[in-house]
Amino acid sequence: MAEPLWTSDEILAATGGTLVCTPFEATGVSIDTRTLEPGDLFVALAGARDGHEFVGAARAHGSAAALVSHPVTGCQVVVPDTLKALEALGAAARERASTARRGAVTGSVGKTSVTQALAAGLALAGPSHASIKSYNNHIGVPLTLARMPRETQRAVFEVGMNHADEITPLSRMIRPHAVAITTVGPVHMENFADGEQGVARAKAEIFAGLEPGGVAVLNADNRWFDLLAGEARAAGAKVMRFGAADGAEAQLTGFEMTAGGAVVEAVLHGRPLRFPIRQSGAHWGPNSLAVLLMLEALDVGLETGLAALAEFAPLGGRGAERRLVVRGGDVQLIDESYNANPVSMAAAIASLGAHPAAGRRIAVLTDMLELGPDSPRFHAELAGPLAEARADRVFCAGPLMRALWEALPAARRGAWAETAHDLIAEVAAAIGPGDVIMVKGSNGSKAGEIVSALSAMFQEESAGEGAAH
Template identity: 60%
Template sequence: MPDTPLWTSAEIAAATGGTLSGAAFEATGITYNSREIAPGDLFLALKGARDGHDFAAAAFAAGAAGAITEHPVEGGPSVVVADTLRALEALGMAARDRTPARRGAVTGSVGKTSVTQAIKAGLDLAGPSHASIKSYNNHIGVPLTLSRMPRTTERAVFEIGMNAPGEIAPLSKMVRPHAACVTTVGPVHIEAFADGEAGVAAEKAAIFEGLADNGVAVFNADVAFAAVLDAGARRAGARIATFGSAAGCDARLIDFQPNDEGARVRAELFGKTIDFPLAQSGFHWGLNSLCVLLMLDALDVPLDTGLAALSEFQPLAGRGQTLVVHAPGGDFTLIDESYNANPLSMAAGFRSLGARPLPATGGRRVVVLTDMLELGDQSEALHEGLSGPIDAAGLDLVHAAGPEMKRLYDDLPGSRQGLWRETAAELAAEAAMLVGKGDIVMVKGSNGSKASLVAKALAALGSPSSSDAPRAER
């Protein structure tokens, strides 16, 4: 239990304009999920598909110290407010304002969560820090992450996402970051944007609207809509720091070489040549690492500290985590990219898979794909268009599941066609048929199309040794 509470009932009431019902209390954490309550937590009774007030008694039984509710509840004390979601927002902004912590914010079509956590790794080495967990990047996750920020925090980083226009700017204004970045822009969630990727770029650029005075705008200068990001940063009056592969970028990627330990990066940072190791071998991590270094610099983290963090930062679950599976038919390597997918991340994944050396004893480079979602009327073309990157990467075999991936599957030459099934569950049931001895197998698809079922089924074909999994990409 912390010596200093995260929130007292008096502070909650002052921040939210609420009224205490019951005895005064102190809370050491906060959650809206009664199943996640730890002793001393503050329970937030949000209204959604289910009314959180119905679970207040369970939260108190699990040890909640108090609650934020819209009416008095039985089982324990609460601060009664007019609207619990608005109260959460107010609490988050109060947490922001009571600490001098320097704050960063991350958005982008690809790589938000991994870049956020890599930045957090650098912040951890620099002093007391705080960050989003999982993908807590929406209208609930952002204020919840803010409200959980300890008083002693020196630096923090927040992930900000979107599904539709108009979502990013309000969240950025809530965080009020000192530095904000856009990892990349691509055809993700484009079904919600009448003007396609241009609309996505404008929405991503909206993260700069929330910047604090003298804030830093970091963005990928290689993307097709970099001018949109640049214009958004200039409107915000930000200091601009770009990363990319062209001359003129503040952080310029010169070379990226995968190796047995991950990769080696050569770059120029503010005109100085640097050479450093990564624990990641995916080619997209060349630019990702430069984005991380620019954000850490803007948050007053020394370069050596940032490089040390990157050298140890491992792939996250479902985002490149790699393991060797000891199956009855022979060992194979599984790369789990099952958390999410879009055309940009697919192409990057294929390129990385194609660059991996096969065992001397033989094997294939195999990819297992499930549908990419939320692509609107471009879905057919974007799925069929994956055949080019697959061919360029020299992949040997493609298994697929889902009606959209059937379009790609039918466009492949017979020599590359493995199995196709209507659903990921059907493909997972035939996991043993997807892989052979010495193969390197990457599983990738949108979370909603259940690619994780295939990844889990492949992992279940054997048990990885303690030295092999989970580990950095090899």
Template identity: 60%
Template sequence: MPDATPLWTSAEIASAVGGTLSGAPFEAAGITYNSRETAPGDLFVALKGARDGHDFAAAAFAAGAAGALTNRPVEGGPCVVVEEDTLKALEALGVASRERAPHVRRGAVTGSVGKTSVTQAIKAGLDLAGPAHASIKSYNNHIGVPLTLARMPRGVERAVFEIGMNAPGEIAPLSRMVRPHAACVTTVGPVHIEAFANGEAGVAAEKASIFEGLAEGGAAVLNGDVAFAVVLDAAACRAGARPVTFGTSAGSDARLIDFRPNGQGARVKAELFGRPLDFPLAQSGFHWGMNSLCVLLMLDALDVPLETSLAALAEFRPLAGRGQSTVVHAPGGAFTLVDESYNANPLSMAAGFRSLGARPVTAGGRRVVVLTDMLELGDQSRALHEGLAGPIVEAGLDLVHTAGPGMKRLHDVLPPDRRGLWRESAAELAAEAATLVAPGDVIMVKGSNGSRASLVAKALAGLGQADEGAA
């Protein structure tokens, strides 16, 4: 039978945040700060941002909220009222959730590429091992992390949290809030570099600060192949952590030996603490060779048996917008759509090109890529966009369609025989979706979320009926 114990009672909330109950006592089954996402029984947290959440409390109560966390009493239902900012109160509630469940083994994930997918792959392993909890979507910032902590059910045995950043100094406080027993850095690359005066070195230092929050004796799982591996290792040592590495070198705790894509995903050969492994993945992207080893080390540190971890990886499929593959049955003939439209940066672009280049195509079919701008690259934007031409040629891709001012730089330096359409925006390119692809093609769409690559992916999928295919 389902556990009838409430997530929080109003008395527990008031005690955790130092607030006062206004109205009748209540029990909350969930937590939200978005009135449009309120479910019956939720606690509505009235955050103040561009708009004041207090103005939407009535809508949240109308949707079934059991109570609200506010700075002042509001109409419509009971409230726990705090004097300080409600975001601080949410943080306090998150910490209280962590403290009331000291038995829970917690993991934390950051990195320039792959945070969300690796977090969810870890969650898949935790789910097989017992009751588990994790971040949803990309809830990895100053709101998402305390919200995820505060939402952690009482009966959980293990949990994993995604931690991201847009600027220096954001990761360490969030890690200290989670207080993980294991934390990983998936990789380091030129992402959000416009916020760092010293470029990738600054990004590496910021990512490495996740180790500052580790519980005593915690594991620092780090990518030994990145250029700034020494920065990661030094940060782990300063934090008193136990460093464990994944990579391709002989000294790695988890060593990648071979990665072979196939029709069902891929096959990985590796060594884990000296033990030879040969296991299947439901993912075909080459970056999943390294990702899978990161996942295995994190699950090991969270006391998940290896057999359970491998079983989870064998079934874990690409998330929407992050490599999901479908066969689109268009009127003129079928083609395969690989949707990588959620995010992009130079590292993930190169990995995507290599994966697309390894995909089989039918006779007459082409490997086509549609690219929209990579964002937040600062004064390196032109060079990094132009620099994609080399990996495209190396991967053997046949045709490249582009949209946006950044991708115009790439369009201009591409070999003429690979140069497809260029348009000012993703919306304009999406309007010409039927001209981007032909029967038998494998077409990948990739770009930063803010440059709206998803519009092109949606338009291509809309050319016919789509069946989810191999990863």
């Protein structure tokens, strides 16, 4: 029988809580009754809805006990503050897996995909643990820590932010041995008076909790590399560079799109490499090298890393491809709908331009959010990358995308609509055999609705996957 994740005695020792029931064992930790598994410890957090309202539902779903801040019915551990107790549980999990190598990933673009690619490599190397979905904030990070099994040998955590001073406490919770910053760009700009430089400094907070002698894996091609490298070295980190820049420890020398993925050419510590990946987005050239450097820092061999990259498929909404049947043939739909900012949008557009197409290349774009007062300019400037990518038609949805629509030449305009929902019929009527359609936008602007609608309207031929976020 598998060892429990937590015993009630361990929970009491970590949190200082009071047990109100007989001793129990928990096989997991949950904050959401919709995903709770039988045997989980349910943590009743305060939020838009008070988690204490769902203790009964958790019990009905088979929870082992509830972690609460005031008495409820059923088996429970009572603490003054459930979020602080969750943090304490996370710290205890970190300390009991004392020999585990921990990594942390942040960045304006690609942190979820890079984290999950790392997780694939760690899983091949032995008992491992990783963030799921995008559990990267003040709740997701301690929750991921609290779920870490005691036998873990390696773990990787995703770390995100919207404001300054958010990453520092998360990094100190994780205490990583290696960190990666995928890139820095104009994301969450409305929260930084000093603009993109402020974003860069906020990302540099990832070094705050780095263990002595830790490694910082940084994008040598990013305009903020010098700032980030300076901050990393000031924190005592050994800097490892990835990208096309001369002198990078992992230097990208070539990227060739293939059927179902791409082939990366690089020089790693002076050794020429050529390896396949299942991602076709050009940004996965440098991303794959960041993965290899992070795996190296977490004591995973190169061959294991290459094997993981060869099998790692694009994540939903981050470049997964599907072939849909239309009258007279089929179309290739590239789902980049999970999120968008100027950096990821430009990368996705470039990948669309490089994608083989028997018909037209069609971009379907919804608003990029949280860009601050320069938002109209960021949208309008996408006209340049779209021209370079030889996009045949561009469909736009949302008030911010109106700026791009007006910047497009008439020959490239497909249609503009106020909302993603209102654009669906226009896109569906326009696509034809051989077309490649890329859909991208911020979560809040509902790009995913367009993907779902097109997938429902046209018979899906296969669920193949290609390009990636």
